Amino acid sequence: MTSQAIDLQKSGSVSDLDPRRWLALVVIGIAQLMVVLDATIVNIALPDAATALHITDANRQWIVTAYALPFGALLLLGGRIGDYVGRKKILMIALGGFALASALGGIAQNFAMLAGARALQGVFAAMLAPSTLSMLTVTFRDPKERAKAFAVFGAIAGGGAAVGLVLGGLLTEYATWRWCLLVNIPISVIAIVGTSIYLHESSTERQGSYDVLGALLATIGLGMLVWGFNQASSHSWSSPNTWGFLVGAVVLLVVFVWWESRNPHAILPLRILKDRNRAGSYLVGLLVGTGLFAVFLFLTFFLQEVKGWSPVKSGVAFLPFSVGVIIGAGVGSQLVLKVGARIVVPVGLVLGVIGLLLLSRLSLTTGYLGTVLPAILLISIGMGFIFMSTTNVALHGVDAGDAGVASAMVNTTQQIGGSLGTALLSTFAVSSTVSYLAGHSTGGAPDKLLMAAAQVHGYTVAFVWAAGFFAAAAIASVLMINASRQDAASAEPGMAAMV
Structure with a gap:
């Protein structure tokens, strides 16, 4: 008997006829929205937070990394704990813990307190994310209804990032950057109450260690x-x-x-890496995450600190990225059925390389419409190709018992790549900025114009490195991913939607 069947037997009141199942979807969606919001809302607030807490250029990347690292590294363990202890119970604990961590970050008085709160958010996010997916799976048993539920869930995951950008700008500009963290508290409270009322407990009878x-x-x-x-x-x-x-x-x-x-x-059965295509999809996810997270970080600094844009205007400037991902995923999902992931993935990565190389041409006079917007659209459409295709490849031919960890690894590699890339590219950017100042200084403290030029130079160096990671991912995809259109058609769509 599969673990899913056991789950369904244990939660017999959760049926396709349960009149509260769609309210349960609302609750699950609210919980997922909070995790997605936090991936973007803090980026817009980061320049103001860094100024308020006197965070150095070398250390401010930790506000992003401190969240992504434990999130990615503990995601598989978080899913396993939910399986054994009970997904509803772990979801409520994770929601409460996330709210507490957000409160600590919102009242942070220094860099260490803010970074520590972000790390704690990442720990609870690693418990929360797999629990929401598992609860969605066991709540909707009918294939058609489950497909609708996952479509709603996917829309929240995609649209939530855009909401976070705008909301982060509004809160930072018209309230304070602290509310970009404190806003999670009322969201968590609503989700906890809803979870206690509308969700049923679900767990597995599998035995084993954590x-x-x-x-x-x-x-x-x-x-x-x-x-x-x-x-x-x-x-x-x-x-x-x-x-x-x-x-x-x-x-x-x-x-x-x-x-x-x-x-x-x-926690990571190495047998799932023996499949060439699956291993290739994870390697692509790792390399893409390494380069992609830096796009949001350095572009935010460029728009707010160099161009002098407000947080709201900066948030709106990133909205085309969400649109591009949606377009790319829609087009890519059709292309992968016609030509296979072995073509779609490299094409998406090449689009990303071109977009990043465009960003490497930034200067003090660079305009948004001429350079930044085309770059954002190229990268985001490419990401739509990649995310959808690599998820499909990662789940093709996987044993039922390994489907959960195989799908979770897609997100895990992206988060880990993001944490490593943010640290590495920030180091390159800071070092390049310092070298530029040393080479162009005429003695004395640098003026604002020279400092801005040095910052932009550091960002462009980071974008070149990011393009290099995307290029490496493209090479890896060509060498390792050979999934055809027949392979894409045979992958289970329900599981693909779970990632």
Whole structure:
């Protein structure tokens, strides 16, 4: 008997005829909206937060990284805990914890407090995200209704990012950047009340361990890797403060792989990586995440700090990205059925490379319509191609028992890539800014014009590196992904929608 069948037996009152199932979808959607909002709303608020808390250029990337790293590293463990303890119970705990972490961030008095609160948000998000997906699956058993429910869920995931951009701008400009975190509190309260009333408990009878050791090895190893990248901006790559952490990270990650290969209850069963296409989709996700997160970070700084745009105007400037992703996903979903992921994925990545190279031409006089907007559209349409196709490839031919971890790994690799890339590209940007100032300074403190030019130079260097990661992903996709249109047609759409 499959775990899904067991879930359905245990939650017998959750049926297709349950009149409250659509209200349950509203509650699940609110919970998911909060996670999606936090991925974008803080980016718009970051320049104001950095100024208010005196966060250095080298450290402000941690406000993004501190959330993405535990989110990605603990996502698989969070799903496993929900399976065993009960998804409704874990969802309510995660919602409460997320609200508490948001409150701590909203009242943060310094960098350490804000970064710590963001990390705590990431921990609870890793519990929350898989719980919402699991609850959606067991609440809607009828295939047609489930497809509708996942369509609504997907719309929230896509549209929520756009809402976060605009809401972040409005709250930052007309209230304070702190409300970009505090807004999660009322959302969490509504979701907790709704969960207690409209959702039914669901769990699995599978026995096994949580693989806490595996989760700790991965999280600490990745954390040391990010910290090592960060140290290079204030020290040098040859400094023990840099390479010491990098070497330690490699050792821990090697031990993690060794442990996972021998643990029957591994958080990451290495057998799912044996499929060439699946491994290729994860590698593409990792490399894309490495380059993509920097787009939002550095473009936000460019628009607000260099161009002097307001938070609201900056948020609206990013809206075409959400539109482009929707267009790309719609077109890509048709193309993948006609030509296969082996064509669609590289095409999407090439579009991303072109867009990032356009951004590498930014200057103090660059206009939005001539350069930034075309770049955003190219990158976002390419992302629509990639996200849909790699999810499809990751789920093709996977055993039923591994479907959950296989789908979750798509999001995991993107989040981990984002945390690593944000740290690494921020280091490149800061180092390049410092070098530019040193090469163009005439003595004394640099004026505002020189400082702005140096900042833009740092951003363009970061965009070139991001384009390099996308190019590497394109090469990896050509070498590893050979899924045809027949493979795409045979992938289970319901599971693909869950990611």
